[in-house]
Amino acid sequence: MPNLRKQVxxxxxxxxxxxxxxxxxxxxxxFAQNNVRSERLTNFLSMNTEKLQQEADAFLQSLDxxxxxxxxxxxxxxxxxxxxxxxxxxxxxxxAKPLIKGVKARYISEKMxxxxxxxxKKGEQLPCLIYLHGGCWVFxxxxxxxxxxxxxxxQSRIVVVALDYALSPTNPYxxxxxxxxxxxDYLIGNCESLNINPKRISLGGDSAGGNxxxxxxxxxxxxxxxxxxxxxxxxxxxxAWNDESNSWKTYGxxxxxxAALMDIGNKSYAGKNEATNPEISPAMYTDKDLxxxxxxxxxxxxxxxxxxxxxxxxxxxxxxxxxxxxxLIPHTYHLFITVKGQQEAFDISVKLSGDLINQGR
Numbered sequence: 517m518p519n520l521r522k523q524v525x526x527x528x529x530x531x532x533x534x535x536x537x538x539x540x541x542x543x544x545x546x547f548a549q550n551n552v553r554s555e556r557l558t559n560f561l562s563m564n565t566e567k568l569q570q571e572a573d574a575f576l577q578s579l580d581x582x583x584x585x586x587x588x589x590x591x592x593x594x595x596x597x598x599x600x601x602x603x604x605x606x607x608x609x610x611x612a613k614p615l616i617k618g619v620k621a622r623y624i625s626e627k628m629x630x631x632x633x634x635x636x637k638k639g640e641q642l643p644c645l646i647y648l649h650g651g652c653w654v655f656x657x658x659x660x661x662x663x664x665x666x667x668x669x670x671q672s673r674i675v676v677v678a679l680d681y682a683l684s685p686t687n688p689y690x691x692x693x694x695x696x697x698x699x700x701d702y703l704i705g706n707c708e709s710l711n712i713n714p715k716r717i718s719l720g721g722d723s724a725g726g727n728x729x730x731x732x733x734x735x736x737x738x739x740x741x742x743x744x745x746x747x748x749x750x751x752x753x754x755x756a757w758n759d760e761s762n763s764w765k766t767y768g769x770x771x772x773x774x775a776a777l778m779d780i781g782n783k784s785y786a787g788k789n790e791a792t793n794p795e796i797s798p799a800m801y802t803d804k805d806l807x808x809x810x811x812x813x814x815x816x817x818x819x820x821x822x823x824x825x826x827x828x829x830x831x832x833x834x835x836x837x838x839x840x841x842x843x844l845i846p847h848t849y850h851l852f853i854t855v856k857g858q859q860e861a862f863d864i865s866v867k868l869s870g871d872l873i874n875q876g877r
Contacts, residue, residue: 567860569847572819575857576772576849584774591654591780595685602654606683610657619666624710627680628699629658631669636711643716643745643873644675646699650723650750650854652781653684653692660854661722664866672870675712677703681728688787689796696732697739704742718746718810718873722853723773723822724781726752730798730809730829737808746811746872750853750865751822754799754829756782756791761824768821772850775821799829806833812840813872815865817848843868 590601615621621631632642645668649661658678665676679699681692700717707714721729726749733747758764758779768775786796794800814830816823823844830842845852845861852858853865 564860565846571858571860572847572849578857584777588777588780591784595784606655609655609660612659613662616666616670618670629678631665631676633669633673640711641713642675642711644712645718645720645873646677646679648679648721648725648728650725653724653785654781664853667866668869671866672874674873685784689785689789692728693732716745719744720748722750724753726750731795733810734805734808744810748813748869750815751817751820751850752826753822754825756786756797759825763823764821767819771819773821803836807836809833809838812838814842816844817850818844818846820850
């Protein structure tokens with residue numbers, strides 16, 4: 517019996533050691549997986565965090581505290597049939613900017629404006645970005661994103677086409693998505709005369725524009741059409757409702773995008789459709805559909821109600837095997853692409869965009 521007890525005790529001890537070893541190995545694997553993701557989340561650009569914070573703080577202080585209240589009210593009035601205030605809001609965000617040195621632009625249709633290098637050579641075919649401005653699907657215009665378009669052309673030597681897509685509440689979902697599809701078909705069909713490489717057409721947008729860029733990229737593959745080379749989404753809407761996330765609760769008031777404005781914009785765009793429709797809220801897509809995404813870059817604002825849902829969306833598509841990168845720009849507020857005041861964040865975003873679009877060129 518004593519020998520039996522010793523043998524049982526020895527086996528038990530070995531079993532405990534084996535269990536402990538397995539647990540340690542498992543933790544190492546978990547750490548390694550998380551570490552891989554953390555490396556994907558790291559932005560290796562040298563960010564001046566002090567400057568980012570100074571500019572972001574000054575930007576927030578410069579905002580009219582009543583502006584988003586007026587915008588929210590204007591959308592609500594328009595949804596009830598009175599567009600007077602909404603037209604005023606739209607006009608205030610539709611101010612043309614002069615072209616910068618080295619960049620030319622022209623309208624190729626009533627809804628499309630093309631930006632291209634001034635020294636563009638005959639027959640030269642460049643990568644192209646179709647860009648979708650933000651504005652809660654309700655306001656914003658080709659002019660509101662023109663600085664981004666021009667700087668991207670100048671710094672990265674590509675072609676950018678800004679699209680003046682249909683706005684809600686007059687034209688709710690899916691009108692704007694139809695415009696994006698038609699725009700893409702037109703560019704592919706006229707690529708030679710527009711100096712565009714048809715195999716290097718990317719799609720991008722900010723906020724509501726980022727939402728539609730994600731959806732349109734999936735739709736192209738679902739329809740069996742030529743896919744986009746890559747996708748860029750700045751602080752995109754991935755859930756068109758109050759997601760009750762920490763970032764939504766923390767930055768829902770007194771920030772670059774307030775919850776009340778986002779909420780009414782979501783409702784305006786959805787119209788009579790459910791917000792859970794994946795073509796309105798791409799977070800609701802199945803894994804099978806999300807695997808249709810091209811190489812994707814998501815750039816997030818730090819102090820933004822949409823931060824958490826954007827990060828969650830990135831983690832999901834990355835885990836599904838999408839070649840995706842996520843960059844969180846510290847201290848920033850919403851709007852750094854289309855509204856002046858956060859120059860460092862804007863400059864970082866232009867460089868990130870150009871690097872992605874020119875990959876494999």
